[in-house]
Amino acid sequence: MSEIKYTNQEIEMMGRNELDELVDERVKYTVNYAYKNSPFYRKWFDRNSINPSDIQSHEDLLHLPIISGDTIRHNQPPETNYFEFKSVGWEDVFTVHETSGTSGVPKSFFLTWKDWERFAEKYKRTFTSQGFGPGDRVVVCASYGMNVGANTMTLAARDIGMSIIPEGKCTFPVRVITSYEPTGIVGNVFKLLRLANRMKKEGLEPSDSSIERLVVGGESFAEEARDYLSEIWGCNVFNTYGSTEGTMCGECSEINGLHVPEDFVHLDVYDPNMKEFVNDGECGRSVLTTLLPVGAKCGTLLINYDTEDTTIVRTRQKCSCGRTHMKIDNPQREAETFWVRGTPFNRVDIERGVFQRENMEYLTGEYESFLYSGNDEDETIMRVSLECIDPKKCDYEVVKENFLKSFFHHKPALEQAYLDETFSIIFNFTGPGELEFYRMKGRPKRVVDRR
Numbered sequence: 168m169s170e171i172k173y174t175n176q177e178i179e180m181m182g183r184n185e186l187d188e189l190v191d192e193r194v195k196y197t198v199n200y201a202y203k204n205s206p207f208y209r210k211w212f213d214r215n216s217i218n219p220s221d222i223q224s225h226e227d228l229l230h231l232p233i234i235s236g237d238t239i240r241h242n243q244p245p246e247t248n249y250f251e252f253k254s255v256g257w258e259d260v261f262t263v264h265e266t267s268g269t270s271g272v273p274k275s276f277f278l279t280w281k282d283w284e285r286f287a288e289k290y291k292r293t294f295t296s297q298g299f300g301p302g303d304r305v306v307v308c309a310s311y312g313m314n315v316g317a318n319t320m321t322l323a324a325r326d327i328g329m330s331i332i333p334e335g336k337c338t339f340p341v342r343v344i345t346s347y348e349p350t351g352i353v354g355n356v357f358k359l360l361r362l363a364n365r366m367k368k369e370g371l372e373p374s375d376s377s378i379e380r381l382v383v384g385g386e387s388f389a390e391e392a393r394d395y396l397s398e399i400w401g402c403n404v405f406n407t408y409g410s411t412e413g414t415m416c417g418e419c420s421e422i423n424g425l426h427v428p429e430d431f432v433h434l435d436v437y438d439p440n441m442k443e444f445v446n447d448g449e450c451g452r453s454v455l456t457t458l459l460p461v462g463a464k465c466g467t468l469l470i471n472y473d474t475e476d477t478t479i480v481r482t483r484q485k486c487s488c489g490r491t492h493m494k495i496d497n498p499q500r501e502a503e504t505f506w507v508r509g510t511p512f513n514r515v516d517i518e519r520g521v522f523q524r525e526n527m528e529y530l531t532g533e534y535e536s537f538l539y540s541g542n543d544e545d546e547t548i549m550r551v552s553l554e555c556i557d558p559k560k561c562d563y564e565v566v567k568e569n570f571l572k573s574f575f576h577h578k579p580a581l582e583q584a585y586l587d588e589t590f591s592i593i594f595n596f597t598g599p600g601e602l603e604f605y606r607m608k609g610r611p612k613r614v615v616d617r618r
């Protein structure tokens with residue numbers, strides 16, 4: 168049992184006013200640092216006729232333009248001769264990282280050793296807030312390599328007194344569990360479900376294993392999927408939201424929202440037109456700004472960066488865990504939001520329908536779906552393919568009914584379209600290993616828009 172509750176108590180429990188002052192101080196310093204050290208930002212300020220000294224507080228960030236992943240790609244080789252976002256000399260660059268490149272040429276990120284320490288500090292706070300402490304042994308299934316997450320998580324463990332088993336993926340042999348008796352695993356929902364199935368086949372019930380906590384991240388998920396994972400493993404499942412851009416938010420012991428490390432990253436939530444901030448409690452696009460401590464150097468910093476994820480600020484009140492840093496909802500990818508007859512829905516809304524508890528008597532949880540145009544111009548057809556544990560023993564009607572009930576409960580406008588027959592949902596049940604995405608490389612595409 169761990170007795171350490173905080174990594175940096177002074178910062179993590181700082182009162183709101185003091186924390187806001189610290190944020191403003193770091194906004195000012197970061198903006199000035201960017202102007203002096205980042206070729207991209209120098210030109211950006213000049214081009215937009217903004218004097219960096221006019222940016223005095225986090226609210227002033229609203230007056231600056233927003234940049235995107237494409238902005239980074241357009242300002243690095245091969246598009247330009249130089250990495251315009253790199254903001255230190257090579258002598259200060261400790262490592263170079265790249266994003267996965269699923270949406271084009273990978274974005275390059277440069278990290279100084281201090282950047283590593285700051286990234287690790289964010290993970291340290293999250294792990295500690297989840298109850299990890301000295302003596303814990305954690306299998307990291309997040310990928311090492313060019314991705315920054317797994318690497319800096321590993322560094323975080325050093326100061327916690329935690330041991331890391333750096334498998335890099337969830338396909339490790341079951342003996343790793345029985346031999347080292349790890350107390351936690353970092354992975355994603357589906358990989359941890361598959362691992363649980365593999366363990367069961369080898370006679371080890373996940374809930375009887377040494378695992379006391381699971382940490383998931385990498386993509387958004389339905390709460391129903393988390394609940395099911397938690398039931399199978401017989402332990403808590405904590406969410407994290409990390410990215411190479413440096414977010415690293417995480418759920419604490421309370422499991423009701425992810426704490427944003429506000430002293431290291433500033434997060435604004437914008438309306439759909441990207442013109443104004445939305446109120447707390449309202450859904451919008453999350454836009455991040457790196458915050459540097461006064462005097463610090465940074466390899467790559469971002470100001471007003473559109474994460475292309477949507478989220479909601481849940482609260483800025485002090486949490487029951489004692490931390491004062493704001494909490495956000497599990498972000499969802501904008502790219503996984505689809506529109507049917509003027510109503511948006513996300514992949515997560517489909518996932519909810521799949522993971523209805525009764526369905527899990529018949530399904531593995533693996534699914535994929537496709538959107539097609541119908542015969543009529545206005546008609547949309549959604550085909551949902553569900554993988555059955557055993558197609559011969561699946562009660563199709565029960566699964567369909569549960570799915571539709573859940574899906575329409577969250578998207579009532581689509582129920583009307585369904586009744587009007589302008590939106591059809593077709594179900595397809597498959598045996599294990601028969602979904603289309605198994606034949607594709609890379610991260611499974613759960614919703615494919617073929618309209």
Ligand SMILES: [Zn+2]
Pocket residue numbers: 419420421426486487488489490
């Ligand atoms: Zn908390």
